[in-house]
Amino acid sequence: MSRAMSISTSHNTDQPNLFSAATQCFIDDSMDSASKKQARNKVDEHKSLLLPIIDSYPNPSQCASQFKKLADCASKTFDPASDDPNICIIVESGVNYLTCGAAELDVLRVSPFFRSMLYQVGTAATPLMLLQRSTFVPTKKMNFIVDEFKHLVLFVLRTNPNLINEQLRQATQIHDF
DSSP: OHHHHHHOGGGOTTHHHHHHHHTGGGSOTTSOHHHHHHHHHHHHHTHHHHHHHHHTOSSTHHHHHHHHHHHHHHHOOOOTTTSOTTHHHHHHHHHHHHHSSHHHHHHHHSOHHHHTTOOOOOOTTOHHHHHHTOOOOOOSOHHHHHHHHHHHHHHHHHHOGGGGHHHHHHHHHHHHO
């Protein structure tokens, strides 16, 4: 049993210290103690996203550059010099789907039984959403979803384009048609 556990990085007894060292890049020394605590709380809220990245690097100091790279990929708008131009077709199609009412109708097509099993992913800031067990319903706030959709598609394009290769190929066919 000890041998099996020694192979897994998640059972490393130094894991909390490694996590703290790897995420130190989110806490600036110039911050006051309240800001540092707030930053640490944000890091803790996103542990499930950060741990796979931390586990993939043997040295925690390497994580900072990866976190910065991912943040850059997520925060930049479309760049025609570096982004595949066909992504614009995918983004525009998604925006149209979300804003024309089709997405709202698709939500209604899912039976209430299954919609009741879908919940907003909560954090410490929104624990009530998980506890209310509110049914997933159409929303009239698509502008927020559209913005997140655009960021997500560009992020995937920049970090793992293999995930959308087929969609990019189809967009190229549409563009060339």
